[in-house]
């Protein structure tokens with residue numbers, strides 16, 4: 001019980017705990033800050049080809065130089081394609097990235113950098129891979145897919161049904177029609193539309209021609225209508241284009257999905273929530289701890 005009467009010891013302990021708590025609080029606060037800035041970096045889907053290459057092979061060098069090219073190029077454009085030609089045809093690697101058309105180049109670059117990092121850990125030694133984040137898509141393979149229209153459904157997610165609200169359906173159809181009919185406006189491959197507070201975005205990969213893009217978006221819109229029904233929000237990602245709509249633009253990632261074909265990052269909000277609850281708990285603990293220390297000091301003084 002010596003520490004009860006040792007004022008210095010207790011002061012040292014308090015100082016130590018204070019500084020470590022401060023470090024903890026700063027860590028928590030910076031984590032919350034980082035989490036709130038991940039909207040364009042939110043994971044949508046990722047996939048790897050079954051085929052594996054031999055580590056240390058020329059093919060691996062080409063994959064790495066391809067991924068580096070994507071990162072470097074994303075600072076200057078929102079779409080680009082690359083071909084890393086091998087000494088033998090089997091070593092050639094094809095790749096592209098496509099940022100959401102409304103992103104600043106700095107956001108595009110950081111999105112592609114993030115995607116390349118994630119794909120590197122997701123598709124170790126894979127001959128091909130693709131990763132879609134909220135703000136960008138990257139893809140590479142040893143068979144060429146550049147300029148090839150591909151309407152394979154990759155992700156289809158529908159929000160809860162809105163019931164028999166004909167107004168909501170009218171707004172949804174208006175938004176989807178504007179996305180389907182748009183000529184691209186100021187952007188070649190990106191379209192945005194709104195009706196009331198319902199907003200929609202559509203994006204094609206830049207290797208599609210305008211008519212292929214319209215065709216691809218038409219497919220995605222058709223699926224949203226037939227497969228999501230009267231849903232509050234919907235996402236359809238095909239291999240070369242996507243269409244999404246939701247209330248108020250940014251959909252809460254914490255919403256529960258009615259149907260979910262692939263994994264997604266709905267945990268993001270829950271994670272942030274957990275961090276905030278942790279923060280509150282830490283402050284509460286801190287207060288309890290301080291009053292406990294005060295009591296100890298007080299009884300220490302008393303016993304003198």
Ligand SMILES: *[C@@H]1O[C@H](CO)[C@@H](O)[C@H](O)[C@H]1NC(C)=O
Pocket residue numbers: 051052053089090091127142143
């Ligand atoms: C792609 O890589 C796999 C595995 O190395 C190989 O079997 C296949 O022939 C390659 N395809 C082409 C088009 O080179």
Ligand SMILES: *[C@@H]1O[C@H](CO)[C@@H](O)[C@H](O)[C@H]1NC(C)=O
Pocket residue numbers: 080081082146147206207208
């Ligand atoms: C690939 O990039 C080259 C050079 O930037 C460009 O000329 C070509 O049209 C692109 N091909 C496709 C399919 O996008």
